[in-house]
Amino acid sequence: MIRVAVSGAAGKMGTATCEAVEAAEDMELSGRADPSLGTALTDVLGDADVVVDFTTPDAAPGNVRACLEAGVHAVIGTSGWDFEPLREAAGAGSPGADPANVFVAPNFAIGAVLMIELSRRAAEHMPDCEIIELHRAEKLDAPSGTAKHTAELITQAGGHVNGVHSVRLPGLVAHQEVIFGGEGQTLTIRHDSLDRRSFMPGVLLAVRKVAELPDRFTVGLENLI
Numbered sequence: 177m178i179r180v181a182v183s184g185a186a187g188k189m190g191t192a193t194c195e196a197v198e199a200a201e202d203m204e205l206s207g208r209a210d211p212s213l214g215t216a217l218t219d220v221l222g223d224a225d226v227v228v229d230f231t232t233p234d235a236a237p238g239n240v241r242a243c244l245e246a247g248v249h250a251v252i253g254t255s256g257w258d259f260e261p262l263r264e265a266a267g268a269g270s271p272g273a274d275p276a277n278v279f280v281a282p283n284f285a286i287g288a289v290l291m292i293e294l295s296r297r298a299a300e301h302m303p304d305c306e307i308i309e310l311h312r313a314e315k316l317d318a319p320s321g322t323a324k325h326t327a328e329l330i331t332q333a334g335g336h337v338n339g340v341h342s343v344r345l346p347g348l349v350a351h352q353e354v355i356f357g358g359e360g361q362t363l364t365i366r367h368d369s370l371d372r373r374s375f376m377p378g379v380l381l382a383v384r385k386v387a388e389l390p391d392r393f394t395v396g397l398e399n400l401i
Contacts, residue, residue, distance in 0.1 A: 256317025
């Protein structure tokens, strides 16, 4: 059994993650950390093999460092923060702690990963594009982590992202489309998450695989499927 603690357990994504972990036959929900529950991450680290973090951009970096210091693998779904400075910390490890891996996913929906991969391939043939991402009104970061990740991979494939546009409205969950334009034609690749349950297969996949990753710090669900 994989012992999983959830940081940000009282939030919408945290609640969905707790339910998914409890329903998984090979996992045990070992702890729930959330200020509204009166529990800190340090309170649950000792009983966990893996921590799943859905908190805030301000809290996530410190949570990752706490996991590394405790030798606990971390699966991070929080976006809107600069995780690059933590690559070196993850690679160095922490004295006295077991080696721990960090996995960060801009988006845990399998369909979103396929949308990004199709966009990367399309950019090789229709390089000019724009990205439109749409999320709930409460989402703190804009552009989203998914949009940034998509733009990065499209650019690496030789494409040109002419603009990234963010929409924040009630009623939305997580949506993104990439519009490619060529002479006399356009191509639109779109993914829609209509329910937070769409992210849970990817979260559970990351929990199962994070300990086996060859690198201490890995970004993107495409590396697991």
